[in-house]
Amino acid sequence: MGSPTESYVRLSLNEDLVRSNEQVYAPHFVSVLDPSLLGEVDVTAGIPEGGWLIVNTVMNQLDIQDIVKRKDLNIATIDATRIALDILGRNITNTIILGALVRVSHLFTIEELSDAIMMRFKGEIAGKNIKAIQQAYEETCIYEIGKDVDFFVHTKVPWQQVDLGLPGYKELDKAGVWYCDENIIQVGSDQVNTGSWGEWEILWDKDTCTDCAQCWYICPDFAIIREKGDDGLWHMAGIDIYHCKSCQNCLNICPVNAITKRMKQGPASCAAPEESGGN
Amino acid sequence: MRHPKKVEGIEMSVEPMKLFFKEIKEPTETAMIGNYAVAGGVTQTDPDVICAFPITPQTQSVEGLSDVVHQGRLKAAFVNVESELAAISYSTAAAAVGARVFTATASQGYLLMAEALPMAVGWRVPLTMMISARAFNAPNLSIWNSWEFVLTDFGWNCIVSENVQETYDAAILSVMISDKSLFPTMFVHDGFIISHSVQKLTLIPDKTVRELTPKKPRHTINTKKPGTWGGIVTPSFFMEGRKNLDEAKQPVLGIMRETFKEFGKATGRQYDLIETYNLDNSSKTAFITMGSMCGNIISWMTKNKDVGLIKVRAYRPFPYEELQKIVQEHDLEKLIILEKSDSLNNLLPPFSTSIATALYPLGTLLRSFIVGLGGRDVTQDEFDIAKKKMEAVKDMKGPLYMYLGVRETKNKILGVDM
Ligand code: SF4
Ligand code: SF4
Numbered sequence: 263m264g265s266p267t268e269s270y271v272r273l274s275l276n277e278d279l280v281r282s283n284e285q286v287y288a289p290h291f292v293s294v295l296d297p298s299l300l301g302e303v304d305v306t307a308g309i310p311e312g313g314w315l316i317v318n319t320v321m322n323q324l325d326i327q328d329i330v331k332r333k334d335l336n337i338a339t340i341d342a343t344r345i346a347l348d349i350l351g352r353n354i355t356n357t358i359i360l361g362a363l364v365r366v367s368h369l370f371t372i373e374e375l376s377d378a379i380m381m382r383f384k385g386e387i388a389g390k391n392i393k394a395i396q397q398a399y400e401e402t403c404i405y406e407i408g409k410d411v412d413f414f415v416h417t418k419v420p421w422q423q424v425d426l427g428l429p430g431y432k433e434l435d436k437a438g439v440w441y442c443d444e445n446i447i448q449v450g451s452d453q454v455n456t457g458s459w460g461e462w463e464i465l466w467d468k469d470t471c472t473d474c475a476q477c478w479y480i481c482p483d484f485a486i487i488r489e490k491g492d493d494g495l496w497h498m499a500g501i502d503i504y505h506c507k508s509c510q511n512c513l514n515i516c517p518v519n520a521i522t523k524r525m526k527q528g529p530a531s532c533a534a535p536e537e538s539g540g541n
Numbered sequence: 542m543r544h545p546k547k548v549e550g551i552e553m554s555v556e557p558m559k560l561f562f563k564e565i566k567e568p569t570e571t572a573m574i575g576n577y578a579v580a581g582g583v584t585q586t587d588p589d590v591i592c593a594f595p596i597t598p599q600t601q602s603v604e605g606l607s608d609v610v611h612q613g614r615l616k617a618a619f620v621n622v623e624s625e626l627a628a629i630s631y632s633t634a635a636a637a638v639g640a641r642v643f644t645a646t647a648s649q650g651y652l653l654m655a656e657a658l659p660m661a662v663g664w665r666v667p668l669t670m671m672i673s674a675r676a677f678n679a680p681n682l683s684i685w686n687s688w689e690f691v692l693t694d695f696g697w698n699c700i701v702s703e704n705v706q707e708t709y710d711a712a713i714l715s716v717m718i719s720d721k722s723l724f725p726t727m728f729v730h731d732g733f734i735i736s737h738s739v740q741k742l743t744l745i746p747d748k749t750v751r752e753l754t755p756k757k758p759r760h761t762i763n764t765k766k767p768g769t770w771g772g773i774v775t776p777s778f779f780m781e782g783r784k785n786l787d788e789a790k791q792p793v794l795g796i797m798r799e800t801f802k803e804f805g806k807a808t809g810r811q812y813d814l815i816e817t818y819n820l821d822n823s824s825k826t827a828f829i830t831m832g833s834m835c836g837n838i839i840s841w842m843t844k845n846k847d848v849g850l851i852k853v854r855a856y857r858p859f860p861y862e863e864l865q866k867i868v869q870e871h872d873l874e875k876l877i878i879l880e881k882s883d884s885l886n887n888l889l890p891p892f893s894t895s896i897a898t899a900l901y902p903l904g905t906l907l908r909s910f911i912v913g914l915g916g917r918d919v920t921q922d923e924f925d926i927a928k929k930k931m932e933a934v935k936d937m938k939g940p941l942y943m944y945l946g947v948r949e950t951k952n953k954i955l956g957v958d959m
Pocket of ligand 2: 466
């Protein structure tokens with residue numbers, strides 16, 4: 263979990279086509295590892311009709327259709343976070359989502375994927391990853407619209423790389439200088455909802471807390487709230503859920519276990535069978 | 542030389558380097574990022590000294606090398622220094638006493654080296670340096686790709702790579718070229734685009750690399766023959782020294798060509814000073830550029846068969862005769878130059894200037910398009926519009942360069958009707 267990151271893979275039997283070092287603007291498959299990005303980033307940009315959107319989520323596919331406002335995509339969901347926590351013991355879903363990708367893309371087989379995992383990891387870690395991938399493969403919920411992706415369709419939005427909408431060179435007051443007026447300060451990192459990043463809700467128990475402030479010192483996001491009491495001293499007052507990214511540092515350092523965690527998301531659900539199949 | 546002690550309990554720290562820990566017995570296909578590929582290639586050339594200062598996006602190349610030295614795979618002195626100026630000074634001095642030396646940098650690091658870069662040429666040391674091309678910081682800090690290296694070369698050799706395979710090969714080729722020419726060689730890939738992309742490549746067997754890069758140091762320390770290197774001279778001496786270097790540089794392109802041939806024979810990968818694609822096309826027009834963009838253009842050309850591509854691999858010395866020959870042989874009328882650098886002084890930027898100088902006697906029509914600064918992606922949109930703009934060019938009048946893919950205002954791209 264962290265700030266939004268995109269990465270690409272380009273596969274082709276035509277060497278000239280994979281020779282490009284351009285970023286991918288018209289993907290045929292998109293995997294989203296963190297469902298909170300669905301509303302924040304245009305994850306479906308450039309996917310042609312019939313392309314696949316694969317999401318790590320407990321939501322069902324029809325809800326995702328509503329969020330991304332596209333009905334022309336095939337959608338697959340997988341609760342990769344739960345599989346990761348169950349099998350790997352940590353919320354690392356990078357490999358796991360590949361199980362879902364293999365299930366819907368048929369670009370390579372689960373055996374080939376396992377071989378690749380064994381080249382990258384060793385021993386127990388390799389075994390766990392393979393197990394997690396297989397489970398993801400089996401548990402993927404699929405919602406097909408009845409049209410498959412055409413690899414020869416290329417739907418790059420022209421000049422997407424130029425980010426229209428941001429100031430042009432004629433509109434720069436002084437190149438390289440950003441004046442810090444009020445507006446700019448208000449769009450600083452203070453406004454970023456890092457609280458949406460993590461998979462845990464962090465809970466604080468006022469009665470157990472001894473006000474030692476260790477959590478306050480260790481929190482990397484200033485997400486521990488302290489308030490000045492009538493006695494003139496600062497006291498622990500709670501957790502700022504808008505900024506807490508659930509790193510669990512506070513939980514680990516608290517000497518009296520006054521901080522605990524709870525999984526944010528409930529159990530996964532597939533779209534009801536009578537709804538799938540698309541229209 | 543001191544070697545760092547192996548720290549107990551610390552296993553391999555740089556995972557992708559593990560391939561280079563065992564002897565590579567046959568050509569091995571693998572995939573990794575450009576920087577680790579370079580670290581591997583350099584490992585295979587068995588350097589004596591590695592001295593560099595970390596800077597994005599060059600860092601993993603040196604990180605990978607620190608690992609192979611730390612783990613005892615490579616018996617080299619890995620020297621930590623306080624800055625790039627120290628790194629190039631140390632490296633030059635080490636090469637001047639006969640060591641095989643590798644260093645690496647980018648952007649501001651290259652600029653900080655500038656004070657000592659000319660002396661590596663002046664003393665004729667066979668040093669090699671990797672550059673992960675990155676913008677220098679003006680008017681903003683940018684860690685992304687531009688061609689800072691074209692700004693100045695002080696007489697270094699320079700070869701530019703398109704992809705991970707090429708930059709790996711360049712790590713080995715540069716050692717060969719430096720050793721044979723006795724001039725320092727820098728090899729460049731586009732920062733992040735290649736330094737941090739995982740791509741397929743084939744590794745060369747260790748034995749082949751050893752045969753390609755035999756160690757026959759031509760600089761040695763001789764206590765019986767003491768001398769002063771680089772001492773001050775009066776106006777009565779300096780010009781002769783410069784002309785001496787100019788003469789010594791003349792055969793370097795020939796040496797490069799021969800080196801590419803020798804390398805091709807040993808590995809099957811044929812390189813040249815300049816490479817060409819689809820030049821006998823209907824519009825008698827070709828793109829000319831270097832580095833990672835060549836791959837983008839080749840992909841784009843699968844649907845655009847009426848233009849060609851000239852890819853410059855040897856940037857310094859600049860192969861102007863070869864370029865003239867290519868343009869003449871294929872009867873090219875127009876060249877579209879793509880350059881990731883600008884000049885700000887009404888002049889063509891350095892790569893374009895080199896081309897314009899070389900083609901001056903032929904009168905070839907050309908325009909320079911400034912693209913991809915600070916990591917902006919260069920895509921089919923830029924190629925389409927550059928091609929279209931070139932169709933309208935009928936003479937060499939008016940401004941010879943323009944920026945492509947830049948916002949003029951919030952809703953308008955310079956020179957593009959939308
Ligand atoms: S989990 Fe605790 S330490 Fe981490 S961001 Fe939230 S409040 Fe801060
Ligand atoms: S570390 Fe625990 S006891 Fe100390 S202030 Fe934080 S919650 Fe309270």
